[in-house]
Amino acid sequence: MNKIFVVYWSGTGNTEKMAKMIGEGVLSEGKEAEVVEVTAIKAEMLKEIPVFALGCPSMGAEELEEEYMEPFVAEVEKYAQGKRIGLFGSYGWGECEWMSDWEERFISAGAEIVNGKGVTVLGEPDKETLDRCYQLGKSLAL
Ligand SMILES: Cc1cc2nc3c(=O)[nH]c(=O)nc-3n(C[C@H](O)[C@H](O)[C@H](O)COP(=O)(O)O)c2cc1C
Numbered sequence: 001m002n003k004i005f006v007v008y009w010s011g012t013g014n015t016e017k018m019a020k021m022i023g024e025g026v027l028s029e030g031k032e033a034e035v036v037e038v039t040a041i042k043a044e045m046l047k048e049i050p051v052f053a054l055g056c057p058s059m060g061a062e063e064l065e066e067e068y069m070e071p072f073v074a075e076v077e078k079y080a081q082g083k084r085i086g087l088f089g090s091y092g093w094g095e096c097e098w099m100s101d102w103e104e105r106f107i108s109a110g111a112e113i114v115n116g117k118g119v120t121v122l123g124e125p126d127k128e129t130l131d132r133c134y135q136l137g138k139s140l141a142l
Pocket of ligand 1: 010
């Protein structure tokens with residue numbers, strides 16, 4: 001399948017902006033992008049797909065959003081072995097522990113983190129961050 005899924009949760013829109021720019025990067029490589037809010041997709045949809053991106057801001061105390069994103073990620077983790085997964089999200093005041101924990105979860109599950117680590121930004125994504133998101137989209141499409 002050529003379509004690249006970019007699944008995200010975003011409370012105030014920062015992570016959503018990142019998701020949309022990742023979708024633009026995918027499109028720039030001539031692939032189809034499906035940028036979708038986590039409540040609009042079931043985790044099993046990604047089961048047979050080798051590469052996709054997941055986005056979530058730091059919530060709780062350096063955690064994923066607990067109602068929708070955490071259960072979704074827990075499902076994906078079960079079949080993450082061998083997949084290439086891009087990670088991204090915004091944070092407010094911490095030191096990105098939520099993202100290093102998230103990367104570690106997927107690495108332990110046998111996945112590769114696309115571009116080596118998740119794309120993070122303090123608050124609203126600036127131009128440099130949006131460029132990194134665009135590049136992540138391109139890498140997903142390769
Ligand atoms: C309930 C709640 C918990 C949060 N917990 C953290 C946290 O533990 N660490 C952190 O750096 N930011 C935390 N934040 C800040 C958000 O990660 C930050 O506002 C981010 O930009 C939100 O992204 P969004 O616009 O995609 O929702 C929290 C925000 C909320 C509303």
